[in-house]
Amino acid sequence: MERVRWVFLAYRLPREPSTPRITVWRKLRRLGVVQVVDGLVALPLDARTREQLEWIADEVLDAGGESSLWIAEAASARVERELAAQLAAAVAAEYVAVIVAAQAAAGESVTHRRRTLAKLRREVHRIRARDFFPPPESELAVAAVEGLAAALEAVSG
Amino acid sequence: MRWATRRHCHVDRAACAWLISRRVDSDAAFVFVDDPDEVPQDATPFDMRGVELGHHGDRCSFETMLAHFGLDDPVLWDLARIVHEADLGDERFDAPEAVGLDVICRGLSMIHDVDEALLAVTDSIFDGLYEHRRRGLLLGRDPA
Numbered sequence: 001m002e003r004v005r006w007v008f009l010a011y012r013l014p015r016e017p018s019t020p021r022i023t024v025w026r027k028l029r030r031l032g033v034v035q036v037v038d039g040l041v042a043l044p045l046d047a048r049t050r051e052q053l054e055w056i057a058d059e060v061l062d063a064g065g066e067s068s069l070w071i072a073e074a075a076s077a078r079v080e081r082e083l084a085a086q087l088a089a090a091v092a093a094e095y096v097a098v099i100v101a102a103q104a105a106a107g108e109s110v111t112h113r114r115r116t117l118a119k120l121r122r123e124v125h126r127i128r129a130r131d132f133f134p135p136p137e138s139e140l141a142v143a144a145v146e147g148l149a150a151a152l153e154a155v156s157g
Numbered sequence: 158m159r160w161a162t163r164r165h166c167h168v169d170r171a172a173c174a175w176l177i178s179r180r181v182d183s184d185a186a187f188v189f190v191d192d193p194d195e196v197p198q199d200a201t202p203f204d205m206r207g208v209e210l211g212h213h214g215d216r217c218s219f220e221t222m223l224a225h226f227g228l229d230d231p232v233l234w235d236l237a238r239i240v241h242e243a244d245l246g247d248e249r250f251d252a253p254e255a256v257g258l259d260v261i262c263r264g265l266s267m268i269h270d271v272d273e274a275l276l277a278v279t280d281s282i283f284d285g286l287y288e289h290r291r292r293g294l295l296l297g298r299d300p301a
Contacts (some may be wrong), residue, residue, distance in 0.1 A: 030247065049164060055212040062213075125256070127248060 003073040004080055005045040009053045012039050013065035020063035027056055030132025034086045044132045045071055068084060075142035088135040094127045095137035110155055113148060120145045161188040161200035166272050168262040169244040170204040171234070171279035172219045178280065181226055189272045217248075232291045233255070239286070257297045258286070 004033055009028075014023045033041035041051040053069055060067040072079035098120055105116040124141055131138060160177055162170050166189075166274035175282055178185045188200050196202045201265070203210035204218035210225060211218050219240040242248070251286030262279065269275035 013208065027247075047167070051163075051167070054206050058206050059214075061207075126246075 003077075004022070004040045004084065005071060005073050007045045007050045007053055008036070008040060008042045008072055009033075009067060009068040010063060010070065011060045011067040013060055013063055014062075020059070022063070024056060024060060024063070027059075030130070031056075032087065032091065032132070034083050034090070034146055036083070037126050048153035064122065073085040084133045088133040091127055091131045092135040095124075095135070098123055098141040099137070099144040100128070102141075102148050105148055106151070110152065113152055116150050117145065117152060120148070158182050158184065159186050159188055159197060159200035161190055161202045162204050164189040164191055164272060165266060166226040166275055166279070167244070167266060168259055169217045169219055169240060171262060172240045172283060173204050174220055174276050175208070175220065175280050175283040176222055176228075176233070177282075180228060183223075185275070187276070192264060215247070217241050219244075232287060232294055235290045235294060236283070236287060239290075254286075258282075273274060 011024070013024060015021075028041055031043060031049070033053075034044050035041050041053075043053065050069075050071075055068050074083065101116065102120055103151040105113050105120075108116065124145055127140075127141075160174070161183070162174070173188060173197040174185075188197055190196055193202070193205050193207060196205070201210070203206040203222065205211055210222055213221050217223070217237075217240060220237045222228075223237055228283065239252045239254045239258060240282055242250055242252035243259040246259075261282065264277055269278065284292070289300060
């Protein structure tokens with residue numbers, strides 16, 4: 001079976017000041033990286049993930065840190081599965097939060113539900129952008145949000 | 158002048174190339190490379206790692222270029238809002254157009270393997286987007 005190719009960012013930032021550390025970590029989280037060990041994060045390789053990690057690698061250098069970018073595959077299927085499972089678990093948790101919010105909105109007023117619907121649809125898009133190995137929760141979240149939409153449709157006729 | 162950037166242009170790179178040819182250098186010629194080391198000596202690199210005209214802090218390359226060349230046309234900065242969100246999606250700006258622009262650019266890069274051909278299409282897209290935003294800013298609402 002063909003292995004997934006990954007782009008790895010190895011980086012180290014000075015402990016102080018802490019602002020660049022926080023900024024970099026926030027950006028990495030938004031990209032949905034999996035942390036392999038401290039200072040080594042990975043994403044499945046594609047043109048976008050590579051480019052985005054390249055910019056972060058530069059940002060680390062600008063902040064006085066060290067960074068390097070690597071393209072690699074896991075030496076064993078097990079390691080690959082574990083990385084993929086970690087990524088999937090992280091987005092699954094985010095999808096579950098969407099499902100819970102959609103269910104909680106069911107008892108709210110129409111105005112409130114409409115606002116929640118728009119918010120949750122955006123949230124699903126945001127999660128999708130970092131969903132490389134869609135877990136079952138992905139479809140469930142879409143179903144929960146669109147269920148909310150269908151219920152609203154029924155109310156407004 | 159010669160300008161160099163990475164092969165396989167996406168939204169930020171395509172927007173920068175459009176900006177260069179429309180506002181900075183009407184005789185611009187582009188060179189596309191795979192690695193920063195391949196940038197010819199006489200070419201100005203943009204939207205690549207480690208260059209001045211790239212991402213800096215929270216800015217994408219298009220925003221860096223506007224600031225660098227002192228382009229204060231508000232329409233261009235309105236486009237920058239869209240390009241920033243299409244490229245980074247960090248929700249720094251409210252840009253509902255960004256999702257569509259991102260998808261269109263991605264799709265175009267799938268059917269155009271040659272960057273020159275891709276940029277010919279994206280130039281036209283940015284011309285249209287510019288005109289739309291220019292009229293929008295004049296009217297104070299979205300033009301029909």
